[in-house]
Amino acid sequence: MEKTIAAIATPHAVGGIAVIRVSGPDAIAVCDRCFQAVSGRPLSVLSGYHAAYGTVMDGRDPVDEAVALVYRAPKSYTGEDVVEISCHGGIYITQEVLRIILRSGAVPAAAGEFTKRAFLNGRLSLTQAEAVMDLIASQGQQSARAAVTAMQGALYRQISDVKDSLVAVCGHLSAWADYPEEEIPAVGQESLLQTLSAAESTLEKLLRQFDSGRLVRSGIRTVIVGKPNVGKSTLMNLLSGCQKSIVTEIAGTTRDVIEETVQIDGLILNLADTAGMRETEDPVEQAGVALSARKLEQADLVLALFDSSLPFSAEDEQLIGRLEGKKTIAVINKTDLVQRLDERLLPPYFDQIVRISAKQETGVKDLHNAITHLLKISDLDPNAPMLANERQRRAAVTARQYIAEAKDALVSGMTLDAVTISAESAVEALLELTGERVTDAVVDEVFSHFCVGK
Amino acid sequence: MIYETEAYDIAVVGAGHAGCEAALAAARLGLRTLLFTISLDGIANLPCNPSIGGTAKGHLVREIDALGGEMGRAADQTFLQSRMLNLGKGPAVHSLRAQIDRVQYHNLMKKNLEQQDNLFVKQAEIIDIRVEDRRVTGVVTKLGTVYPVKAAILCCGTYLNGLIHIGGVHYESGPDGCVPAKGLTENLQQLGIEMRRFKTGTPSRVHKRSIDFSGLERQQGDEEITPFSFETTGKLENKVDCYIGYTNDETHRVIRENLDRSPLYGGLIEGVGPRYCPSIEDKVVRFADKERHQLFIEPMGLDTEEMYLQGMSSSLPEDVQIAFLHTIRGLEHVEIMRNAYAIEYDCCNPQQLLPTLEFKQLKGLYGAGQFNGTSGYEEAAAQGLVAGINAALAIMGKEPLVLDRASSYIGTLIDDITVKGCSDPYRMMTSRSEYRLILRQDNADQRLTPIGYRLGLISESRWRHLQDKLRQIAAEKARLGQVNIRPSAGLNALLEQKGTSPLTGGIKGIDLLRRPQVGYPDFAPFDPGRPVLPREIWEQVEVEIKYEGYIRRQLSQVAEMRKLEQKPLPLELDYAKIAGLRLEAQEKLNKIKPLSVGQASRISGVSPADISVLLLWLSSPFARGGDPRTEDEEE
Structure with missing residues (x-):
């Protein structure tokens, strides 16, 4: 018997509502354990395509208001019994609701599992949308779906151009090697290098676009650092005040990172406030420190908070030492008080300095400008071809790597068979990017990166 | 009058390069093997160029040798000049090529066959294959003799319904004036085998005394010669030189003005010719802006004055051939001894074959060489060796020998033709192998000799x-x-x-x-x-x-590739029943019946989306409970 699976079906981002999909023989029973309809009737009495309004309950505690929509097998996306719970769209509310559903008897859906079940239950004759697998290959998310169009358009053409230029070179090299007696002119080192460099720079550009594009789509991973009482929560609150949708703040019991998603003028910041960043013997705190360090490592942006009213301390210095090489904005708080901080002591690798006053609610606009400037988001050309997802990005990175290898081989004086092999591998990576060739890795990759809710 | 002989194990039909390797391998593995040829004087003939090896083909010869085949040793014993091509372009594309004494090669190979235990060489034309319950039981000669066998390997070369074209003249013939094979094609078609028609060609042979060598460039062999065979020891010496000449505007003009007299351009030839070895008229038409084409003048042997004109294959009429050759510097007074000709012949669609070269739908029937749609002596010998080994292994009840793309050029060739198929005569090239830095000609022994040794073909x-x-x-x-x-x-x-x-x-x-x-x-x-x-x-x-x-x-990359190769697809699978596949993919997959997802992914018309569907389907309960091969198990 199949297990009952659950996952968040909407994109992992701030939105008006989020949908959690539960599918499998126990889907309705599972949801009855954690959803209380206002009408008092359990979901199990509802027929297909009927909805109930009510509350998601964590034991006796209400967590969120929600609507539960019941689908009866086989008339559902997967062909199984399905309940879709629409709750409020904050990332942490949604995840909390999912956690409650999992505690109520569902298991997390594996990547692509809803689609897989739909297919195996004969619910998808893939003719519906050319082939569902083509859809899967583009990761199914709303954002990626827009990218399908991009794929047929600008991006596809750009990749094709790079690919064609490399294929042409490889073809020439192969002909030259395979027909040594046919007077085929050798490929000139100069023109070969030129083709490779042109291909490389096109890919570089695509990858840069992708990085800024990702920040826009899924938010900027932002870490706030600062010594205790410097005003991190003030900053949090200040930022939170600017956004429209519900935001919750969950202080984990086992971790020392507070997370929150906020929007400032359309910029999504995935904020993490790292508490303990100091040396400690306490194992619990150590785990927190490790987590903070990891967060810091993954961050796109660091907001380093300083108290304007206090002089520069050893603790500040220690903190600053960890930030070298990160994109950092120094945020000077409490600028309404008497200035005691010597800003000249801030290191030169801090990219921007922004002054805020929580009390006077000033500086938010400056912070926004600093972020867009620092992350070059303002340079983002929405009409330029864009890699749609991580799978595509990785293919482009692989292709670029092989091109670099080919150039290396050429410049260092390796024989041209080695150059050809590297160039061909780049072509193969580009073909993978456009979905024209499949290897096991691509398939695995596609499935594991497929938005699990779709 | 039907006469049935005593029983044998394997019948090899045709004694060209595929047939010789097949017969020797089967007999060496201990099977009672028959080798049929229309003429004993046509055994291991080199009806086209008097050379063995070349780019990628040299790799094949070394691989044949590493597995325990004969071609490399025979070439080393009868070569006239040897060169390692592509030196300086990298070890992946180094390829050995040797000029061969055509008559000596034939004599040596014939004697090898005759001296081989378990091998019975017969001059006879096979016109029918006997089959019971989709399994080969015998072969029938033109004289009506039935030889009961458990397996037959078809190595018919260009003999099947061979038709030679020279200008407007055409006549039934095998290569080099041999009689063609008639009747077998129709009988194979009755067995359900899909046949097709291909074309190839050869240039003229000219008399040495009529060549002005002062007008040609001399091409000498390597000073230090690398033999084909890993067994060959001792110093090898070049015995002859080759010469290089060039066509010119005048040559091209003569050809262009007479194109209407070419059977190819006049529409008389229906067979598909090789893209990779075009006739001179093809080159002139397709590469009109090229000012000159190279030709190589190569001796046919030590005991003959015949010279071969590589690069000048043609099916233009005799008078045109003479006219365009006379425009070439050094050949102004050349005397043609044998005319260039095009030959059409029947062959099978190799997508009907397993990687063992056995027909998927006919147990015990194998194909090798030009019969499978390839071109070239080396390609033929490679397949003959694999078919001979597999026919023997099957009869002995042993695991088949399947060489994958990463193992060898032989495996790449077989995978290409059986999975992707070929729409024109298939020639091996180094660029066909994605793994060519590991499939080098210099390490063929490390890659394949362990396999040959396990089989029992290596001393x-x-x-x-x-x-x-x-x-x-x-x-x-x-x-x-x-x-x-x-x-x-x-x-x-x-x-x-x-x-x-x-x-x-x-x-x-x-x-x-x-x-x-x-x-x-x-x-x-x-x-x-x-x-x-x-x-x-x-x-x-x-x-x-x-x-x-x-x-x-x-x-x-090889490890990555092998993962998909190891996901088997049952031969009995009806792809029309897998709902997610696109129609084109269903049809292609049902026609070709790939053995693995890896193979399926290389079939044109099967998209990555279809492969995803197949992988999904394989993980479903339907696949696990799929139709087992009950017929075979019940016997």
């Missing part, structure tokens, strides 16, 4: 020699990893002269050898502890060290 002494070689390679690599090369004025002068940076401190031998500019012999004077090693050892050491990064990466 004990040769096996010991290989083990010894591997030990020496490993030892020298280890030594170079340890030894410290100290900088010296002499060494630094050498390095600078080679265009690489001088040493400031000591360097490990292995790191010095990694530099593309530095060859193994180069720094011998500065590496006093170096043992004296034969070329075959130090060459391996050098290539393995210099290309280590690339080799490692190719090996990981």
Whole structure:
């Protein structure tokens, strides 16, 4: 018997509502354990395509208001019994609701599992949308779906151009090697290098676009650092005040990172406030420190908070030492008080300095400008071809790597068979990017990166 | 009048390069093997170029030899001139090519066949294959004799319904004036085999005395000759030179003005010709802006004055052939002895074959060589060897020999033709192998001799020699990893002269050898502890060290590829029942019946989306409970 699976079906981002999909023989029973309809009737009495309004309950505690929509097998996306719970769209509310559903008897859906079940239950004759697998290959998310169009358009053409230029070179090299007696002119080192460099720079550009594009789509991973009482929560609150949708703040019991998603003028910041960043013997705190360090490592942006009213301390210095090489904005708080901080002591690798006053609610606009400037988001050309997802990005990175290898081989004086092999591998990576060739890795990759809710 | 002989195991039909390898391998594996040929004088003939090897083909010959085949040894014993092509372009594309004495090669191979135990060579034309319950039971000769056999290997070359075209004239014929084979095609079609028609061609042979060699460039063989066979020892010497000439505007004008008299352009030939070996009229038409085309003038043997004109194959009328040859410098008065001609012949669609070269739908029936739609002696011999081995293994009830793309050019060739198929005669090329930095001609023995040894086609002494070689390679690599090369004025002068940076401190031998500019012999004077090693050892050491990064990466690509190859697809699977597949993919898959998802992914018309569907389907309960091969198990 199949297990009952659950996952968040909407994109992992701030939105008006989020949908959690539960599918499998126990889907309705599972949801009855954690959803209380206002009408008092359990979901199990509802027929297909009927909805109930009510509350998601964590034991006796209400967590969120929600609507539960019941689908009866086989008339559902997967062909199984399905309940879709629409709750409020904050990332942490949604995840909390999912956690409650999992505690109520569902298991997390594996990547692509809803689609897989739909297919195996004969619910998808893939003719519906050319082939569902083509859809899967583009990761199914709303954002990626827009990218399908991009794929047929600008991006596809750009990749094709790079690919064609490399294929042409490889073809020439192969002909030259395979027909040594046919007077085929050798490929000139100069023109070969030129083709490779042109291909490389096109890919570089695509990858840069992708990085800024990702920040826009899924938010900027932002870490706030600062010594205790410097005003991190003030900053949090200040930022939170600017956004429209519900935001919750969950202080984990086992971790020392507070997370929150906020929007400032359309910029999504995935904020993490790292508490303990100091040396400690306490194992619990150590785990927190490790987590903070990891967060810091993954961050796109660091907001380093300083108290304007206090002089520069050893603790500040220690903190600053960890930030070298990160994109950092120094945020000077409490600028309404008497200035005691010597800003000249801030290191030169801090990219921007922004002054805020929580009390006077000033500086938010400056912070926004600093972020867009620092992350070059303002340079983002929405009409330029864009890699749609991580799978595509990785293919482009692989292709670029092989091109670099080919150039290396050429410049260092390796024989041209080695150059050809590297160039061909780049072509193969580009073909993978456009979905024209499949290897096991691509398939695995596609499935594991497929938005699990779709 | 039907006469049935005693029983044999295997019948090989045709004694060209495929047939000879098939018959020798089967007989050497202990099976009672028949080899039929329309003419005993046509055994192992070289009806086209008097040479063996060439780019990628040289790889095939070395692989045939490494597996225990005959072609390499025979070529080494009868060669006239040998050259390693592509030196300087990298070890992946080094290819050996040798001019061969055509008559000596035939004589030697014929004698090898005659001296082989278990092998019975017969001059007879096979016109029918007997089949019961989709299984071969015998072959029938034109005289009505039935030979009961358990397997038949079709190596018919260009004999099947052979039709020669020269200008407007055409007549039924096999190659080199042999009689064609008639009737077998129709009987194969009745067995349900899909046949098709291909075309190939050959240039004229001319008399040596009529050539003005002063107008041609001389091409000599290598000073140090690499033999084809890993068994060949002793010094080899070139015996002849070849010559190079060029066509010119006038040649092209004569050809263009007479195109209407070509059977190809006049629409008389229905067969599909090889893209990779075009006739001179094809070259002139398709590459109209090319000012000249090269031709090579090659001796046919030591005991003949016939010379072969490589690059000038044609099906234009005799008078046009004479006219355009006379426009070429050095050939102004050339006398043609044999005319160039095009030949059409029947062959099968190789997508009907398993990677063992057995027909998927007919147990015990195998195909090899031009019959499978390939072109070239080496391609034929490679398939003949694999078909012969597999026919023998099947009869002995042993596991089949399947060579995958990463193992060899032989495996690549068979995978290409059986999975992707071919729409024109298939020629091997180095660019067909995605793994060519590991499938080098220099390491064919390391890749394939262990397989040949397990099969029983490799002698004990040769096996010991290989083990010894591997030990020496490993030892020298280890030594170079340890030894410290100290900088010296002499060494630094050498390095600078080679265009690489001088040493400031000591360097490990292995790191010095990694530099593309530095060859193994180069720094011998500065590496006093170096043992004296034969070329075959130090060459391996050098290539393995210099290309280590690339080799490692190719090996990981191989591992990736093999994962999909190891997901089997049952032959009985009806793809029309898998709902997610697109219609085109369903049809292609049902026609070809790939053996694995890996194979399926290489079929044109099967998209990545279809492969995803197949992988999904394989993970479903339907696939696990799929139709088992009950028919075979119940017998």
